Amino acid sequence: MSPSLPASPPGNVAAEVLRVEDLRVTFPSPRGDIHAVNGVDFAIRGGEVLGLIGESGCGKSMTALAILGLVPYPGRVASGRILLHGEDLLRRSEAELRALRGDRMAMIFQNPMTALNPVLAVGPQVGEPLVNHGRAGWREAKRRAVELLQMVHIPAPWQRAHAYPHEMSGGMLQRAVIAMAVACEPPLLIADEPTTALDVTIQAQILELLREVKQSRQAALLFITHDLGVVAEMCDRVAIMYAGRIVETADVYTIFREPKHPYTRALLNATPRIGSTARLESLAGQPPIVRGRYQGCLFAPRCPLAGEDCQVEPELVERATGHAVRCWRVP
Amino acid sequence: MSAETTLAPSSEAERPPGLPSRVWQALVESDMLHHGSFVVGAAMVAVVLLCALLADVIAPYSPFDTASLANLQPPSTAHWLGSDEFGRDILSRIIYGARISLQVAVISVGIGMTLGSAIGLIAGYYGGLLDGVLMRLLDVLWSFPAILLALVVMASLGPNLNSAMIAIGIIFIPIFARVARAAALVVVKNQYVEAARAIGLSDAAIILGEVLPNALPPILVQTTLAISYAIILEAALSFLGLGAQPPAPSWGSMLNFGRGYMAFAPWTALAPGLAIFWAVLGFNLLGDGLRDLLDPRLRRVL
Numbered sequence: 001m002s003p004s005l006p007a008s009p010p011g012n013v014a015a016e017v018l019r020v021e022d023l024r025v026t027f028p029s030p031r032g033d034i035h036a037v038n039g040v041d042f043a044i045r046g047g048e049v050l051g052l053i054g055e056s057g058c059g060k061s062m063t064a065l066a067i068l069g070l071v072p073y074p075g076r077v078a079s080g081r082i083l084l085h086g087e088d089l090l091r092r093s094e095a096e097l098r099a100l101r102g103d104r105m106a107m108i109f110q111n112p113m114t115a116l117n118p119v120l121a122v123g124p125q126v127g128e129p130l131v132n133h134g135r136a137g138w139r140e141a142k143r144r145a146v147e148l149l150q151m152v153h154i155p156a157p158w159q160r161a162h163a164y165p166h167e168m169s170g171g172m173l174q175r176a177v178i179a180m181a182v183a184c185e186p187p188l189l190i191a192d193e194p195t196t197a198l199d200v201t202i203q204a205q206i207l208e209l210l211r212e213v214k215q216s217r218q219a220a221l222l223f224i225t226h227d228l229g230v231v232a233e234m235c236d237r238v239a240i241m242y243a244g245r246i247v248e249t250a251d252v253y254t255i256f257r258e259p260k261h262p263y264t265r266a267l268l269n270a271t272p273r274i275g276s277t278a279r280l281e282s283l284a285g286q287p288p289i290v291r292g293r294y295q296g297c298l299f300a301p302r303c304p305l306a307g308e309d310c311q312v313e314p315e316l317v318e319r320a321t322g323h324a325v326r327c328w329r330v331p
Numbered sequence: 332m333s334a335e336t337t338l339a340p341s342s343e344a345e346r347p348p349g350l351p352s353r354v355w356q357a358l359v360e361s362d363m364l365h366h367g368s369f370v371v372g373a374a375m376v377a378v379v380l381l382c383a384l385l386a387d388v389i390a391p392y393s394p395f396d397t398a399s400l401a402n403l404q405p406p407s408t409a410h411w412l413g414s415d416e417f418g419r420d421i422l423s424r425i426i427y428g429a430r431i432s433l434q435v436a437v438i439s440v441g442i443g444m445t446l447g448s449a450i451g452l453i454a455g456y457y458g459g460l461l462d463g464v465l466m467r468l469l470d471v472l473w474s475f476p477a478i479l480l481a482l483v484v485m486a487s488l489g490p491n492l493n494s495a496m497i498a499i500g501i502i503f504i505p506i507f508a509r510v511a512r513a514a515a516l517v518v519v520k521n522q523y524v525e526a527a528r529a530i531g532l533s534d535a536a537i538i539l540g541e542v543l544p545n546a547l548p549p550i551l552v553q554t555t556l557a558i559s560y561a562i563i564l565e566a567a568l569s570f571l572g573l574g575a576q577p578p579a580p581s582w583g584s585m586l587n588f589g590r591g592y593m594a595f596a597p598w599t600a601l602a603p604g605l606a607i608f609w610a611v612l613g614f615n616l617l618g619d620g621l622r623d624l625l626d627p628r629l630r631r632v633l
Contacts (some may be wrong), residue, residue: 098532101528101529102532106529107526116523128531129531132530132531
């Protein structure tokens, strides 16, 4: 176990579902490998929600795909361990991973309008994981699909099961997608910006539903988003990612009350708050593409605190219980 | 919403139709009866289909019976299209000929569609090197003139109807492969394909369950167009004496034999020529109509 991992809160008896250690995903390029995910560590327990936060292109989604074993060609997982209930997924064959996907771990996608096949009715798609993993025949899956649709609070589930995706609204579809993800009761759920494509009132409903399914099954939820408002509402712990690395991790209260890393602060300062008249601060520039060999703090070029010592990359160091920061220049 | 909830478990009867009936539904909703070429094409194809299915009932004479009439008689009330060089009733032979034409067309297009779509879907789904190799191989096949390719195949398999079907089927493989690949390339970019992988479906299951249903409309349109082309090819091969062998009533071979009597018995060549024209035009109009009706709308309706 790497020393930089924050200790889990005492008294939490739920078992650890997922542990990711030093995960690296690279894409070959003529000028050296691109490090999309560059040494990420985290762990999630049953019933816990870990928020993975960061700008677009900082490696959040790639981390999720790596966990599922779906890194798109020509990318590959260069090193690390992904332990699901203690078993390293990176040592599994493609066939073994296929048996786990949808059964022991499931993904909820960003855009519900495109996550379901437009030419197939919703019901069979929701029941498909059950059939695929041999948990039910088609007839039984059909019945269970209706139950699942009912569980995610879709009105008239029987009719909806026969409806096609274009006949349903975005919020309804996202409910169906969630129903599909939890069909086999996987202990690990990964939600990749599940509310980004929805309007705010529907967002709140979907978050409530996610909390509900997570709670009822004591599933671990890896919640990927760039929306800090959603984070505050949803997550137990938060890991802030920048350029393929985790730069700060803490429980959700600490992140909002005592953000330490300058990137975390910049993110918070760029978030509008009701009642505040202060100008929003924007962070100039974009996250770098990390290619080949590099040295120094990756955030330094955009960092207001950057100095001489940032020529050497800092480690993720625990500053308080459960609060680790990757920065030289904050106390 | 609340009113809907009370409807809850409804009867099986309200079940919306499956995919084939949805294509049908799309056609119905797109007022196909107002689409000129579709209606005319469908009617012309229906005539050919009826001839093929009911030849035994509607043909006035046997297509092989040489005793009923003197040879090379002009059209009359008893023999509407006259008789050929052996005194066989041409109308009956034309009607029975629809059988051979359709049989060859359907089977050869079936071969081409199955193999071509399979290759195209695989190439489009996997992409990369496999795609490049498969499609370049098909480009080689595609670059041969159709008749030449058919001649090569027939030369190695022998001149009969079965090898004509195989030869024509092979000609269609690259056509269907291209259509299926183009559709697959679009489909694989969709998130539901990634979602299918994320629930642990195998590549084969994704190709059959997710990609194929979405690629079906263009393949369907190509099928009708390919049938008309297959009718021409069958006629051409039979004309060259490579397809249906005498005395089988094939339009192509009738045209070939009738050619010799053009000067004094033009009906012997004219009748099969018009039959080919009728069938090909019918399937082309139907295909054009289908393309108009399915292509722009399916994306919305399905």
